Amino acid sequence: MRRSERVSTSFGFLGVGLFCLVFADLSVSTLDPWQEMARMARGLVTPDFLAVDRLGEALLQTLAFALLGVALGVVAGFGLALVFHVRVVRWGCAFVRAIHELFWALLFLQMLGLTALTGILAIALPYAGIFAKVYSEILEEAGPRAADTLPAGSGIVSAFFFARLPDAFVHLKSYTFYRVECGLRSSAVLGFVGLPTLGFYLESAFKQGHYSEVSALLFLFYVVIATLRLWMRPRLIPVYLLIAPFVLAGGAEISLDNIVRFFTNDIVPYPLRSADVLDITAWTAFGTWTWELVADQALPGIVATLVLTQIALVGSGVLTLVFFPLVSRRFLGPVGRTAGHAFLVVVRSTPEYILAYVLLQFWGPSMLPAIVALSLHNGAIIGHLVGRFSDELALRPDHPRGLDLYAYEVVPRVYGQFLAFLFYRWEVILRETAILGILGIQTLGFYVDSAIAEIRLDRAMFLIVITALLNIAVDGLSRAIRARLRLATTPEIQ
Amino acid sequence: MPIFDLKDANAGYNGRAVLSNVSLRIEKGERVALVGRSGAGKSTLLTLLYSQRRRGSALIPQDPGLVKTLSVFHNIFMGRLHRNGAWYNLRNLARPMRREIEKVEPIVACLGLEDEMFTPAGELSGGQQQRTAVGRALYQQGDVVLGDEPVSAVDGHQARTVLDAIAEAYETVVLAMHDVDLALAYTDRIVGLNGGRVVMDEPSAGLTRGDLDSLYQR
Amino acid sequence: MGNFIRNIALSAIVSVSFVSAALAQAFVFTAVPDEDEMRLRQRFDKVAVYLTRELGVKVRYIPVKSYAAAVTAFRNNHVHLAWFGGLAGVRARLLVPGSEAIVQGYEDRFFITYFIAHASTGLRPADGFPAGIAGRTFTFGSKGSTSGRLMPEFYIRKHLKQAPAKAFARVGFSGDHSRTIALVQSGAYAVGAVNFKVWANEMKAGHIDPAKVSVIWKTPPYPDYQWTIRGDVDTVWGRGFKARVTRALLDMTDTDLLASFPRKGFVPAKNSDYKPILDVARSIKLID
Structure with missing residues (x-):
């Protein structure tokens, strides 16, 4: 009965995804992509590591931003996890993690300029919100029986360190490790808005069609991600964290005036700026301002965002089920798995934006490239996690092989975990739709980007808050569904 | 009463x-x-x-309620967390003190777990885990x-x-x-x-x- | 061990304060990234060297990623001089009272946007606005660009009497002129708007196949790129500093340096030269 509910929920989401296809523009309009595709392919096989200005520096900066941002997020998130039962904390965390790192970076750029702090905070803030939530869930699920049996009056500190932390620790560690990989991706992507990480050069090279540079940058990034397990040793972390600030030293100075101006002027809606509080005309103008923003941008943006998200969610799920056997011990030998891992690293480490752009060359502008890019990217991430989970399954010695093994033994066993990951990823997909505005898909992120390009931070802020609320709503829905299906609220990683 | x-x-x-x-x-x-x-x-x-x-009251639940990553010593020691200050407990978590080990030893011996004193509880057999849970209750008094x-x-x-x-x-x-x-x-x-x-x-x-x-x- | 950490912390503080002290004295400029971004540093570091020599103060160039980032850095006083496009300059000067357009490129007095179309559209070059582009797919360049966004949108609204989103089947923002050309050339978009200087450069570089993409209309000329300087530079670097910067820019005649922009030479400019741009931006509601 429980299983059937999971299956029916899956079909429900499939149905919603198909329904959204009706509203999605999927036309293929490219006429001759081959010249550009040939240049891309040529670039791919002729990576030019020397052509990129300051390649080593960009790599170090990418690592430094990621490590410091994630580290700060871990510390703050752990502290918040301990008081996560407080409603204000829970809401605060939901809000900060509902906003994409790129948007945080854009906001901090306004306040702090191109400083190290901008990049670190842009990662640390949303990550702290995510860590707080996941850590608190892990701690809640760790050893509740042990905590129950402690003698009355053991004290919360002793109870926490003896009964909660030890069993939770391995999960906290593996989750944190997984987020380091995400942090590296985030750090690289922050280059798109001007921080001096790999993304800075990647985006430039891509825009200019210097595909040999693009492939050099991408290969370097793949190697960093693929070898993460080798160099990310617990003992080395303090060393890395000590070195990182030196890598980031320099940059512009932080000025309090800019921060004050941001809050007291920039994000105040234009009609109310420098208007008297009792000025009726200003408030009327504010009403019009709000209404126009909601009707012309927020509402259409919400619709496009949700349509894209729901289709990409289904696409990610389908691709996950295709991808995970590629890295699973249950299906492939060491050689096959290595190839599978390499494939998934490439697909999940290539920024969605680049995937989408390559596909745009193929199919022309429509929602299709965005859907496929998001599905590939997220399918590869969840496929990687489900694959690792499937390695841990205990199968009877006489289990069937091939497709029967897949359909009868493995998929039913990993399905709960698969759904848990997918629902976890739901809000992430929603956030990622933000950076695909380039394809002319007018998601909320597209309008936020426009407002920032026009230096209308009041509009940007208004739309960002709406984006955050939408995210919180989806997160709540996902939580409710997971609870209803009794899916682990915390995905097991490792 | x-x-x-x-x-x-x-x-x-x-x-x-x-x-x-x-x-x-x-x-x-x-x-x-x-x-x-x-x-x-x-x-x-x-x-x-x-x-x-x-x-x-001391409780021995059916699912033994052990912290699987901690040793038998620690799981038994947990029976008396309420008698010590938090710092003292944390010190023993990081590195068990001689005098605490001596207090736990007789219980471990009585339960036949003397060889497993510092084995993580998660690596014990079902019976050993159950005895560890009893040990915690015995130690608690x-x-x-x-x-x-x-x-x-x-x-x-x-x-x-x-x-x-x-x-x-x-x-x-x-x-x-x-x-x-x-x-x-x-x-x-x-x-x-x-x-x-x-x-x-x-x-x-x-x-x-x-x-x-x-x-x-x- | 404690000592070791203290030493590291100390040297971190020293090095950070050293770096910021050095920055405080440096005169910093930036440029909107409109083309050839891979070589932004190569292009503009040369200009920094030239300005350092001419002005006798340390001049640094910092690269930025977008038009908005250039304006923001200028506004936040992280850069003091900037090579802006017309629209970015107008925005910057509105945000920083007292700032001034001092020098523009020779070609910027009569800048032009090309409308380009894929061969399959059958659109031919014409003198009048190509009304046949209505209903097709269209890509601008960057959202904050004068030549890639502001002026083409202005003429589209003027002639088609509709917002671009309504006038076309689909509207994109390629982000950059070179990419606009690539996207129209591949047929991903049927029509696009591109800066005429970049078109000429790409043509020279052999990136354009005339059989696939061609210019179908040229906008009337409008003022575009200019050097804008903050109003408070004289108080920081001494009286007459703004005039010296202006002089140094106008005196830039080295063809290698000029190729960084790329311009034939520089001529004086003033804020009022850009009144038409401000009016256009206001008329299509890109500026409040």
Whole structure:
């Protein structure tokens, strides 16, 4: 009965995804992509590591931003996890993690300029919100029986360190490790808005069609991600964290005036700026301002965002089920798995934006490239996690092989975990739709980007808050569904 | 003043009643066995009793409630966290002190776990885990112990040693047990449960194995 | 160990304060990234060297990623001089009272946007606005660009009497002129708007196949790129500093340096030269 509910929920989401296809523009309009595709392919096989200005520096900066941002997020998130039962904390965390790192970076750029702090905070803030939530869930699920049996009056500190932390620790560690990989991706992507990480050069090279540079940058990034397990040793972390600030030293100075101006002027809606509080005309103008923003941008943006998200969610799920056997011990030998891992690293480490752009060359502008890019990217991430989970399954010695093994033994066993990951990823997909505005898909992120390009931070802020609320709503829905299906609220990683 | 005094107590999960109208009075010094088929409500009754009087009570849950990544020593040491300050406890978590090890040693020896003192609990066999949970309760000391099948995974001879130790450490004992012989041998009062109701409550002395068989029939 | 950490912390503080002290004295400029971004540093570091020599103060160039980032850095006083496009300059000067357009490129007095179309559209070059582009797919360049966004949108609204989102089947923002060309050339978009200087450069570089993409209309000329300087530079670097910067920019005649922009030479400019741009931006509501 429980299983059937999971299956029916899956079909429900499939149905919603198909329904959204009706509203999605999927036309293929490219006429001759081959010249550009040939240049891309040529670039791919002729990576030019020397052509990129300051390649080593960009790599170090990418690592430094990621490590410091994630580290700060871990510390703050752990502290918040301990008081996560407080409603204000829970809401605060939901809000900060509902906003994409790129948007945080854009906001901090306004306040702090191109400083190290901008990049670190842009990662640390949303990550702290995510860590707080996941850590608190892990701690809640760790050893509740042990905590129950402690003698009355053991004290919360002793109870926490003896009964909660030890069993939770391995999960906290593996989750944190997984987020380091995400942090590296985030750090690289922050280059798109001007921080001096790999993304800075990647985006430039891509825009200019210097595909040999693009492939050099991408290969370097793949190697960093693929070898993460080798160099990310617990003992080395303090060393890395000590070195990182030196890598980031320099940059512009932080000025309090800019921060004050941001809050007291920039994000105040234009009609109310420098208007008297009792000025009726200003408030009327504010009403019009709000209404126009909601009707012309927020509402259409919400619709496009949700349509894209729901289709990409289904696409990610389908691709996950295709991808995970590629890295699973249950299906492939060491050689096959290595190839599978390499494939998934490439697909999940290539920024969605680049995937989408390559596909745009193929199919022309429509929602299709965005859907496929998001599905590939997220399918590869969840496929990687489900694959690792499937390695841990205990199968009877006489289990069937091939497709029967897949359909009868493995998929039913990993399905709960698969759904848990997918629902976890739901809000992430929603956030990622933000950076695909380039394809002319007018998601909320597209309008936020426009407002920032026009230096209308009041509009940007208004739309960002709406984006955050939408995210919180989806997160709540996902939580409710997971609870209803009794899916682990915390995905097991490792 | 009885230790436990339930009057018409009800309990359930998700709207499904597990205990209905249970009245039970347990005096200081009594040794009570809760018997009945699985699902009769023994564990729920134990949990209910424990929640009524946490101070001075030690609990041995069926799922042994161990912290799997911590050693046997630490799991047993946890029985007395309430007697020390937080810093002292953290110090022993980081590195067990000689004097604390010495206090735990006799218990470990009595339970036959001396070779596993510093093995993480998660690496022990089911029986060893169960004994570790008993060790925690023994170390805790107090006036009441509530045990949910505390020897179900321990073999015959050792089960008796463990029950002896429990009987010696605690004045008042309430144990849920499925082994009728052990129940009759180690307790002086049998409370039989069926379908969430108390259907028998008699001194062990006059009972035989056959008298209890009815509890296990539908 | 404690000592070791203290030393590291100390040297971190020293090095950070050293770096910021050095920055405080440096005169910093930036440029909107409109083309050839891979070589932004190569292009503009040369200009920094030239300005350092001419002005006698340390001049640094910092690269930025977008038009908005250039304006923001200028506004936050992280850069003091900037090579802006017309629209970015107008925005910057509105945000920083007292700032001034001082120098523009020779070609910027009559800048032009090309409308380009894929061969399959059958659109031919014409003198009048190509009304046949209505209903097709269209890509602008960057959202904040004068030549890639502001002026083309202005003429589209003027002639098609509709917002671009309504006038076309689909509207994109390629982000950059070079990419606009690539996207129209591949047929991903049928029509696009591109800066005429970049078109000429790409043509020279052999990136354009005339059989696939061609210019179908040229906008009337409008003022575009200019150097804008903050109003408070004289108080920081001494009286007459703004005039010296202006002089140094106008005196830039080295063809290698000029190729960084790329311009034939520089001529004086003033804020009022850009009134038409401000009016256009206001008329299509890109500026409040």
